[in-house]
Amino acid sequence: MPSLPLLSIDGLSLQFRTRDGIVRALEDVSLSIAKGETVGLVGESGSGKSVLAYAILGLSDAAARITAGAARFEGLDLLAAGESSLQEIRGREVSMIFQNPKVALNPIRKVGRQLEDVLARHTTTPRAQLPERAIACLAEMKIPDPERRYHGYPFELSGGLCQRIMIALALACGPKLLIADEPTTGLDVTTQASIMALVKEKTRDRGMATLLITHDLALAREQCDRIVVMHAGHVVESAPTELLFTDPRHPYTRQLIAATPVGRASLSDLASIGGSLPDLRRGDLPACRFSDRCAMRSPACAAPLPEQRGEARTVRCHRAAALEPSA
């Protein structure tokens, strides 16, 4: 990459202490996002995608512990930063939007006021001008009748509208990186499309980088420049989008793609991925967490995974070279 990445995650490992033992939720995760780039983070439910996003912003559960690695945003290691530094960065430099927008907004506070809270926190807008600016933010997100919507409460608004408001909240202070955690799950298809179109437009207009977390591979293919595939807390493959789909190297990626409905494929054409995610509380987890489900498994797979090599494409699999390029 010609310039320094905006966000650079390096060998991040994270554990949860629970009643039933230690859950090794993330292990040796590395990925980077360049300025203005849209990166998709895909994988099954439980693969650690959201955990990673929360860890970046310091929003992890109290039981979480970072055991290794760094997450550098413009050079600053977010994982080592104190809470007050993080509070400066959240919402202003790095923002996040979530799924289920209706419950992700304060139910007893007017949405306009919630916008004002963020604006007051990160900008020097004089108090008298806050309502005006909040309404302007709403208008920018193509919310019709913004003056009226300002006074609305989340329970009065539709899911799509709430998501637009959440995007307005996230973009109000012009962040450089937007993390979108399953932003369209739970919305109907047309709304999904309009939300993603909005995100794409704003991203482009502002030169903003986006980390799109989703389990929907088709969506990722549409929206992202690069895709990172996760499985059970590991990054297994990352590549520019088209390359990933035309030439997937990791057995898991191949199965994911085969399981994704595309075009007019019928359900019977879809192949489900055998087995299930390994129990991350086990003390004896294999070096490759996919090996127990993998058809290509060989004795060589017990060895530690290969280091990430190259920037454009990484595959963490001992058998990658043995795979024939798929059609």
Added chain:
Amino acid sequence: MLLLIARRLLGALPNLFGIVVITFLLTRALPGDPAAFFAGPAGTQEAVEQVREKLGLNRTLPEQFWLYVKALGSGDLGQSLSTGQPVREELLTRLPASLELVLASLLFAVSIAIPLGVAAARRPNSWVDHACRLVTTAGVSLPTFFTGLLLAYVLYFLLGWAPSPIGRLDPYLTAPPTITGFYTVDSVLAGEPQLLVASAKQMVLPVLTLGIFVLAPLARMTRASMLAVLSADFVRTARASGLSSGTVLVRYALRNALLPVITTMGMVFSFLLGMSVIVEKVFAWPGVGSFALEALVASDYAPVQGFVLTMAVLYTLLNLTIDLLYVVIDPRVRLGT
């Protein structure tokens, strides 16, 4: 919104009616001759006949009920035999003392319970959390009369910190002129700070006793509610937006967490009003509760009935206030989900 308020007010009417019915039935449940009860142990035959006539005991039950309601409507709650005054006068004179006690205890309980519950929720399994759980479990087990006596013994007899538990004011001092009936407030209004201090000191033991009992359910509810809210999605969004910890805690988390706590207030008032009777006895507090107890000992029944009625009406009004408060502060109720 006015419509909602009106509807709540109307909803309270059946409760008030029910209260009147039950208090009426209680008098007719007196074993033996109700007239003899109301005329008292010293009543002559004529007095008993008079009472019988007045209560309409010779007539049918519905007619008696109507007489009762009519009497209530004109504010006639009967006569107290032991003091010779109309029950209504006695109750009205003594009500401020009880109210002052109850409100001060509520204030005390809330000012401890809510911060305690919030602190416990923010740091689960810390010593604060364990202390909170201890307080809540122990608090509801404490018999109020026992707590009162224990506190009196330790704080007054052993340590000498609290004044003697003999009522609202040291007998050598005179009460401030009555405006609200609350000695503390009236002292301020009359510009007599030493009276304020004196009356406040007398309130320490009874307020502690009554407050400790209701501290428990309040702290428990605050903790549970706060725990739930702190892990809610919208709090996560607020934190992700970089809002300061203070804003997130108070403006986002606490305001939402307090809603279920306000619902608990109904139960809290039930305890406060009920246990105030006991506290008034232990500390010789001249409120409506001790009035009823003195009357009971003297087999003087009309004050007891008046007392039950008053407390029930007060309770209903307090619950109504809570309902209305909800309408005002929760937009989901106000705008109708």
Added chain:
Amino acid sequence: MKNDTPVAVLAAAAPANMLPPPARKFWSHARYVLSDNPVTMLAAGLFAVFVLLAIAGPWVAPYEPLATNVGPALSAPSASHWFGTDALGRDILSRVIVATRIDFVIALSAVLASFVTGGLLGACAGYFGGWLDRIVMRGCDMVMSFPLFVLAMGIVAALGNSVANIILATAVVNLPFYIRVARTEVNVRREAGFVEAARLAGNGDARILLVHLVPNAMPPMMVQVSLNMGWAILNAAGLSFIGLGVSPPAAEWGIMVAEGAGYIISGEWWVALFPGAVLMLAVFTFNLLGDGLRDLIDPRRRT
């Protein structure tokens, strides 16, 4: 060959398990929760001690509880009188022990009465709905418009001082809780599959209610019972303290505290403290037990 059927084979293979599977699972779950929660174990132990005292009290007490002048009046705790003596020279320890029975009997009777009555009323209201439901709910609302202790006071004052009246008053005041719980549980399950099946099989309403619905409503009501016991004891003691209810010279925790109240100020603390402390311990035991039961039955509702 009937011995070849799967059920017969299984039955033959497991003769030692006398309990049917669901009950067995409950007890092993109970053991797990109890062992996981030492506090509940402690409460269960204390409960057992109290029950023993309630049953065997008079035989365990060192002195006659009503006998006066077994020791010097108002003497402090000593080797011969562990809890000291009161103004009439009665041994406080004996009185405290014997009082267990009265207070437990009162609390148990009251809670049982409201449990059964409230449970049935609530179940019927929830099942049949209509005017029965409305009347029952109105009745509940009427009772609940009073601060509970005040209503209990009113009832005992009206009906007269006796143990039976305390039980009645406590039961009446507790009724609404049981009615509501039973009503909700039955309401929720009224249209459930197994009820439909029973109806189709020709079962009458009474049978459906008693055999199918009420047992399902039991668990939440059981939790309520334990918590109520604690409150019922406090209620009874409170009523006795203010002079309504058990009369002297009977030994009851509330009365004993009342008798000792006057002496607190003059320093004879033991007359009121011991009955009060034991009372507190009993209530505490029931509350802990109730919490433990709640965890056992529905861990999600743990506070």
